[in-house]
Amino acid sequence: MTGANSRRFGLSTRGSYRPAQPRPDNERPDAFKAAYEHLVQAASRLIDSERVRADEDPELIADQLWSCVHGFVTLELAGHFAHVSDPVHERLQALTVCVFVGHGDTLERAVASHDSVRCR
Template structure:
C-alpha cells in the first residue's frame, strides 16, 4: 500500500507527465486518478483540489529548475559562470516547455498569482520556494558587480534586465522563430548578451573571452 507521501509524489509526477504531454488544459483530477490508479478524491485529500496540486507541481518544477541553475562550478570568472547558467536555463526551458510556461507564463492557468514586482520587492515571487531560483541569478549578478565587470545599478534591476533577455529568447525559440539547430544561441542570444554586458560596463574583448570560456565548459550542450 502506498504511503501518504508516496501518493502525493505519484500525483505530482503524474501531473508533470500530463502537463508536458497534453498541456495544462488536460490536468484534471479524473485524468490524474487514471494515470496513478487512485481515485479523484486523492487529489482533494492530499492537495485540497487541483489548485493545490498545480502549486505542488510548480514547486517541484522550481526545485528542478533551481538545481539546473546552481549545478555549475563557480570560478574566478563570474561572467563566464553567468553564461553557463544561461545555457542551463535555456536547456531546462526547451526540455520542459509546458512547465516553463506554467512557471513564468501569463495565462490564467499559470502561476501569475504568485508573481511579484521585482522592481519593488527585489525578488520574482511571493512564494519562498519559487524565489530561490531567482536568488541564483541575483548571486551571480553580485559577483559580476563585485568583480568590476559591470556597473552596479542595483542587483534586482540588473537581474531583471538579464532575465528579460533570456526569457524572451527562449520563449521565441520554443515557438519556433529561431529554428532548432542552435542558431538561437550563436546568432541571437550570445551576441545580445555580449552587447548588454558591454553596455553595462564590461570590455567587449573581456566579455568575448568569458563567452569562449563558457562555450568550452558546456561543450555540445548548445
C-alpha cells in the same frame, strides 16, 4: 552558465515553460524566489569582480538577464530561430554581450567570457 541552464530546462520541459503569469495574491512561488535570488547573487558577483560598474543595481542586472533568457527561450520554443544553425551563439550570446557592455563590461571581455563557456 545560468542562462544556458535556464534554456536547457525550458527546452526539456516544454509543457511547463510558459510566460510568467501574475498571481492573484501577488505572492511569488518559493521556486521563483530561489531562482531569482541565485540570479541576483550572480549579478552581485559580477559587480564585485569589477566586470560591470560598481554603482550598478544587482536586481536591475538580474531582471534584464532573466528577461533576455526568458524571451529567448520563449521565441525558441515557438520556432522563431528554426532557420538559425546555432541560436544560442548566434542570437542569445550577442544579446547578453550587449547587456554586459551596457553595464560597463568591455566588448572584448564579454565576448571572451562567452567564448570560454562555449569551449566547455
